[in-house]
Amino acid sequence: MIRAAFPGGVTLLQAAALLPPVAVAVFARGAGATAVLAVALLTALIWDLVFARARAAPVAWHSVTTGLILAVAVPPDVTLWQVALAASFGVVLGEQVFGGRGFGFLSPAVAALAFLAFSFPGTGLAGAEPAVAAAAVPGLVLLFAAGLVFWRLLAGFALGLCLATLLASGALPAPSLAVSLCFGAVFLLADPVAAAATQAGRWIHGLIAGGLVVLLADMGPVNALVFAALLASLAAPLVDHLVIRALARRRDGRRRHV
Amino acid sequence: MIGLNAIRERRIRPAAGPVGALRRPDRVALVGADYPGLRPVLLVAEGDRVRAGQALFTDRHHPEVAFVAPASGIVETVALGAGRRLSVLVVRLDAAPERDPPTKEVRVGGARAALLAGGLWPAFRRRPYGRIPAPDEVPEAIFVNAMPDRDGAPDPQAVLAEAGPGFDRGLDMVAELTGGAVFVCQRRGAAFATPGRERICTVYFPDPAAAGLSSHHIARLGAPAPGGSVWTVGWQDVVAMGELARTGRYHGQRVIAFHDGRGEAALFPTLLGAELSDLADLPGDAGAAFRLVSGARIGGREARFLGRYDTQAALVPVRRVSLFDRLAKHLAAGGKPRPKPILPRAALDTALPVAIPPVPLMRALAIGDVEAAERLGARGLVEEDVARLTHLCTSGSDYGRLLRRVLDRMEGAA
Structure with a gap:
């Protein structure tokens, strides 16, 4: 069990988990991806510094992980000012306006990618390659050991995906689909800050996301996952609220001595 | 840390x-x-x-x-x-x-007065709020914690064998204070309390860390009704009560x-x-x-x-301070300290002794949201229950202190 007792430790862990997929993406896609990486990182860090300065607070550096995720999920042919705009949107409106990492309820990377796909139609997000999926596995193991991904959420997601595909087409999802969703499921969907906070809520959160991916599958796997993750994380507070109400009702019903 | x-x-x-x-x-x-x-x-x-x-x-x-x-x-x-x-x-x-000099034995029926005067009343703490109960309060039930209540605490099994009849006599004293049950909560093994006595029930709990805390026992066996209370007491204090009953001496x-x-x-x-x-x-x-x-x-x-x-x-x-610590601290340094975030992670899910979702509770406590804390069931908690949250959380908040603040406000409103 790896224990990070400090927000900076969590950032280091998540950045470490992201390094293999980023390396694979940059290596496989060439100069375009390097430029995307540089612009995304730079933009994200500038906003971090700006908000730290505005709040007279220490720099959290957490947007490094947002930049790294964007470097994998943004295709190399996207114009760089669009990357900068999307990264700004994600970091500012997905995270910093709430007070920074851990105070909001969205994954800034998901917000940035959703913004990119929504504002510039035709942008097919990347990160579905089998090589990237394979590179995401060590990160998954690391994050799981640190308790920074919740297995209930991922299991719920897999279940939701299977159930929705069964309902829609009468067959289980193709393995290629599972592979193409691997990176996104670990780094976009399973962000602990955006996930539901109750155990039952995490199952439901995963189920909703899995179902939505099938519903939105026409967009392409990563686009579908980004919007599914966005909608599911918007629903998460409501899910938590309902779970807590159900727990309270059960507690009140059990109030008696044997 | x-x-x-x-x-x-x-x-x-x-x-x-x-x-x-x-x-x-x-x-x-x-x-x-x-x-x-x-x-x-x-x-x-x-x-x-x-x-x-x-x-x-x-x-x-x-x-x-x-x-x-x-x-x-x-x-x-x-x-x-x-x-x-x-x-x-x-x-x-x-x-x-x-x-x-030995004084006289405590008569049956005189437990309450004897415990009050004999200095063992503060051994009891009532839920909700975890305070020493009022002298005339009658609880719905009393929970005797006869478990190693935390990691590394003394195992009653190793100690109680010598206490002999003292523990049973102490339980009699405890039972006089309530009209309800006295639950002796312990791990598997021989029962500490002589079985077959009225209103004294031995309840076995499994081993995991959080199961040693009284909040866990209370949540399992029934929390007090609104307006009512249950009390908790440690097994060593019950032995001391037995000693007081038999000899009239304070067992310190x-x-x-x-x-x-x-x-x-x-x-x-x-x-x-x-x-x-x-x-x-x-x-x-x-x-x-x-x-x-x-x-x-x-x-x-x-x-x-x-x-x-x-x-x-x-x-x-x-x-x-390790190199890693210094690096992580350096990353976050420069500027004045501000509240650090609560980052959810799996270890928190098993940190509480009761079925309360930890992250919503931590958020409610951190901002002093009495209503949300109440809905989550924080009224039944005491400081020792949230110690693991303090230990695990990235925010560095002392949840014991935050909980007490919320409990004080609940108590004031009640």
Whole structure:
């Protein structure tokens, strides 16, 4: 069990988990991806510094992980000012306006990618390659050991995906689909800050996301996952609220001595 | 506790080693931190000679509740804090323990008066709110915690064998205080309470860390109805009550587990409120690199004296700051400190002894949202329940203090 007792430790862990997929993406896609990486990182860090300065607070550096995720999920042919705009949107409106990492309820990377796909139609997000999926596995193991991904959420997601595909087409999802969703499921969907906070809520959160991916599958796997993750994380507070109400009702019903 | 630690969260087994000889400290103390909000009416002054079991002060709101000296000696210091709350009362003990003349046995039916006057009333704490109950309160049930309540606490199995009939007699005293059940919560094995007695139920709980806390037992067996209360009491206090009932003497000894970080914990009896430095072989010149902690490894407090409700103490080396820690700290440094975020992670999910989702609770406590905390069931919690959250959370908040603040507001509104 790896224990990070400090927000900076969590950032280091998540950045470490992201390094293999980023390396694979940059290596496989060439100069375009390097430029995307540089612009995304730079933009994200500038906003971090700006908000730290505005709040007279220490720099959290957490947007490094947002930049790294964007470097994998943004295709190399996207114009760089669009990357900068999307990264700004994600970091500012997905995270910093709430007070920074851990105070909001969205994954800034998901917000940035959703913004990119929504504002510039035709942008097919990347990160579905089998090589990237394979590179995401060590990160998954690391994050799981640190308790920074919740297995209930991922299991719920897999279940939701299977159930929705069964309902829609009468067959289980193709393995290629599972592979193409691997990176996104670990780094976009399973962000602990955006996930539901109750155990039952995490199952439901995963189920909703899995179902939505099938519903939105026409967009392409990563686009579908980004919007599914966005909608599911918007629903998460409501899910938590309902779970807590159900727990309270059960507690009140059990109030008696044997 | 700072930084990125590749720490294996090792469970420390209950201390079950052979019970050593009594270690008598030079000083004992009653510490205000054990009785939050208590305003004492002092019955002794500095320099007075006191006997074991003699009342030192009473609660201003409940003059019947006596707080007594664990052993005979001379009152050395009486310190009051803000609002005339008790800060600390230190008694320097006599070199040789004075044998008090035995007084008479406690009659059946006289338990309440005997416990109040005999100084054992503060052993009880009521839920909700975790305070010493009022002298005339009748709880719905009383939960005797006969488990090693934290990692590394003394195993009652190793100690109670010698207590013999004392524990049963103590349970009789406890049972007189309630019309409901007395639950003896313990681990698997031989029942500590002689079976077959009316209203005294032995309940077995499995081993995991959080199952040792009374909140877990209460949640399992039934929380109090709105407006009602249940009480909790530790197994060693029940033994002391049995002793009081049989001999009329105040039994100020408690078996504690002392962890010095080298191998197995030492298990030995000492006096309530013992000065911790008298119990340990302090490392000579490296003394500065150690702290004395009263209570469990997680949730204990740095202290000079053993806490009233603590059953373990530790000599904790002050950890050297690792390179990782410095790097992580450096990343976040520069600028004034501000609230750090609560980052959810899996370890938190098993940190509470009751089925309350930890992250919503932490958020509610952090912002002092009484309503949300109430809905989550925080009313039944006490500080010891959230100690693991404090230990695990990235925010560095002290959830015990935050919980007490929320509980105070609930109590004020009730």
